[in-house]
Amino acid sequence: MNDLLEVIGSAKRAASDLIERLSTGAFRTGPAITVRQSPSPPVADGGTPRDTAVVIDVSGSMEASDYPPTRLDGGIHAGIEHAVTCAKQRPGDRIAVISFSDGAHVVLPLTPVTKSKTIQRALRQLTIDGGTDLARGLRAAAKLFENERQVGRRRHVIMLTDGQGGKPLKQAVKLKEELGAVIDVVGIGGAPSAVNEALLRKVATTDPDGFCHYRFVKDPETLSEHCTQLAKGLVWRGGER
Numbered sequence: 001m002n003d004l005l006e007v008i009g010s011a012k013r014a015a016s017d018l019i020e021r022l023s024t025g026a027f028r029t030g031p032a033i034t035v036r037q038s039p040s041p042p043v044a045d046g047g048t049p050r051d052t053a054v055v056i057d058v059s060g061s062m063e064a065s066d067y068p069p070t071r072l073d074g075g076i077h078a079g080i081e082h083a084v085t086c087a088k089q090r091p092g093d094r095i096a097v098i099s100f101s102d103g104a105h106v107v108l109p110l111t112p113v114t115k116s117k118t119i120q121r122a123l124r125q126l127t128i129d130g131g132t133d134l135a136r137g138l139r140a141a142a143k144l145f146e147n148e149r150q151v152g153r154r155r156h157v158i159m160l161t162d163g164q165g166g167k168p169l170k171q172a173v174k175l176k177e178e179l180g181a182v183i184d185v186v187g188i189g190g191a192p193s194a195v196n197e198a199l200l201r202k203v204a205t206t207d208p209d210g211f212c213h214y215r216f217v218k219d220p221e222t223l224s225e226h227c228t229q230l231a232k233g234l235v236w237r238g239g240e241r
Contacts, residue, residue, distance in 0.1 A: 047090075047233070048152070048153065048154050049090070049092035049093055049094075049152065049153050049154070050090065050093045050094075050153060050154040050155070050156045050233075051093070051094045051095075051096070051110050051145070051148065051150075051153050051154070051155050051156065052082075052086075052093065052094070052095050052096070052156040052157070052158060053095075053096045053097075053098055053110075053140075053141040053144055053145070053156070053157045053158070054079050054082065054095060054096065054097050054098065054123075054158050054160075055098045055099075055100060055137040055138070055140070055141055055157060055158065055159040055160070056072075056075050056076070056079065056097070056098070056099055056100070056123075056126060056137075056159075056160050056161075057072075057075070057100060057101070057132060057137070057159075057160060057161035057162060057163050058072060058099045058100065058101050058126055058127065058128055058129055058130070059100075059101040059102070059128070059129075059130055059131055059132040059162075059163055059165075060101075060128060060129075060130065060131065061132070061162050061163065062075070062128055062162055063128050064162070064189070064190075066189060066190035067188060067189075067219070067220045067223075068220070070128075071162055071188055071189065072126060072127075072128060073220075074188065074219075074220035074223055074224075075126075075160040075188065075223070076123045076124060076126055077220060077223075077224055078160065078220070078223045078224045078226070078227040079097070079123045079160075079227065080119075080120050080123055080124075081224045081227055081228050081231075082095075082158070082227040082228065082230060082231045083095055083113060083116055083119040083120060083123070083231075084116055084120075085227075085228045085231035085232060086113040086231045087113045087114055087116045089231060089232050089233070090113065090231065090232075090233065091112075091113060091114055093112075093113045094110040094111055094112055094113065095108075095110070095111060095113055095119050096108055096109055096110045096111065096141075096144055097119065097122045097123055097126075098137055098140045098141055098144070099126050099137075100133065100134075100136045100137030100140065101129050101130030101131055101132060101133070101136075102130040102131040102132065102133045102136065102165075103130065103133070103136055104136040104137050104139065104140035105140070106140055106144060107122045107123075107125065107126065108122035109144070110144065110148060131165060132161070132163030132164065132165035132166065133165050133166035134159075134161065134163060134165060134166040134168035134199075134203065135166040135167055135168040135170070135171050136166065137159060137161075137168075138157070138159070138168050138171035138172055138175060138183075138203070139171045141157050141175060141181070142171055142174050142175050142179060145175070145179045145181060146179065150179075150180065154180075154182070155175075155179060155180055155181035155182070156181060156182050156184070157175060157181050157182070157183040157184065158184050158186070158227065158230060159183065159184070159185045159186065159203070160186050160188060160223075161185070161186070161187065161188070161195065161200070162187065162188050162189045162194055162195055163195070164195060164196035164199065168199070168203050169199075169202055169203065172202070172203040172204075176205055181205075182205045182213065183203060183204050183205045183213060184204065184205070184213045184214075184215075184230060185200045185201075185203050185204040185213065185214045185215075186214075186215055186216075186217055186223065186226065186227075187200050187214070187215070187216040187217070188216075188217055188218075188223060189216075189218070190218060191218065192216045192218075195216065197214070197216060200214050201214045
């Protein structure tokens with residue numbers, strides 16, 4: 001009997017010792033296993049009303065069919081989804097529509113998102129024309145904001161483009177640093193090589209934590225979803241393109 005009790009006691013002590021060694025990592029003989037973090041979730045930007053300039057490339061290359069029926073049609077549909085979502089989620093916002101190629105045109109000045117049909121009509125009238133000058137679209141957005149008071153409102157630019165032309169950095173700096181706008185840039189096309197990603201990243205806002213508001217989107221469905229999330233006040237923080 002005493003032998004049995006001794007065996008049981010010995011087993012308990014061994015189990016206790018094993019648990020302690022496991023908890024302190026005593027058995028670790030190799031490098032720690034790194035667990036891959038999933039993409040950060042979207043981050044809300046708060047409920048402050050926003051003035052958003054939707055700046056859409058209408059240059060000749062936007063007629064490409066990798067966004068069936070065309071890239072421009074994909075951009076128009078995404079802009080409409082953004083406007084409709086804003087009307088539901090952020091009724092205090094305003095949206096302007098700017099088209100650009102080798103020139104720029106304010107198709108619609110800042111308009112309350114509650115006038116959804118007016119905004120949709122402005123987007124649907126966009127047509128293909130000319131080459132690409134990114135600076136033109138940004139300059140038009142800057143002038144738009146310069147003529148509007150900012151009291152109690154955020155400024156936001158959503159630029160949709162497949163282009164690589166122009167020298168946009170001066171206008172981008174003006175929008176970000178002088179006019180306080182956040183610039184979200186979306187490169188669209190069949191592959192990232194269709195756009196100058198290095199340039200577009202410089203155009204886009206980069207947050208203090210290093211996150212850049214640039215994203216390449218390869219299909220119209222994802223583009224519409226991205227613009228819908230922006231309308232909800234959410235910021236894409238990375239993940240699959």
